[in-house]
Amino acid sequence: MAQATLTGDQLEDLQGFIKDWLRHTGRTQADLRRALHASSIRMPVLLDVLQRTYGRLGLAGLAEQLCAIEDLWQSEDGVFESDADGLPGLEASLGQLDLLLQEIRQDQQS
Incomplete structure (x- = not known):
C-alpha cells in the first residue's frame, strides 16, 4: 500500500500555516527543527518531516504532532492555559490547532 502524500497545494498551505504559527508563537524554524528532530532548519526539510508523518x-x-509541539513549547515557556490571556496570538494559535484536530476527527468519522 502506497503512503499518502500531500499535494503541492496542501504543502503550500502547510508551509503558510507553519510560518504563521511560528510568527504568532514567537518561535523560529530552529525551534521547530528541534521539536521535529529534523536535520536542518530549512523549510523544505521541515516540510519533509511533516510529510512523512502525514x-x-x-x-x-499530523495535527496531533503539531499540537504536541505546541504543548511542549508551552511547558518550556512555563505558560499554562490560565496565562494564555497575557500572550497575544497564543490563544488563537492553540484554538486553530484544536479546531483543526477536531475537524479532522469529524471527517474521519463520516
Whole structure:
C-alpha cells in the first residue's frame, strides 16, 4: 500500500500555516527543527518531516504532532492555559490547532 502524500497545494498551505504559527508563537524554524528532530532548519526539510508523518499517520496524526509541539513549547515557556490571556496570538494559535484536530476527527468519522 502506497503512503499518502500531500499535494503541492496542501504543502503550500502547510508551509503558510507553519510560518504563521511560528510568527504568532514567537518561535523560529530552529525551534521547530528541534521539536521535529529534523536535520536542518530549512523549510523544505521541515516540510519533509511533516510529510512523512502525514504518510504514516494521516492528517489526524499530523495535527496531533503539531499540537504536541505546541504543548511542549508551552511547558518550556512555563505558560499554562490560565496565562494564555497575557500572550497575544497564543490563544488563537492553540484554538486553530484544536479546531483543526477536531475537524479532522469529524471527517474521519463520516
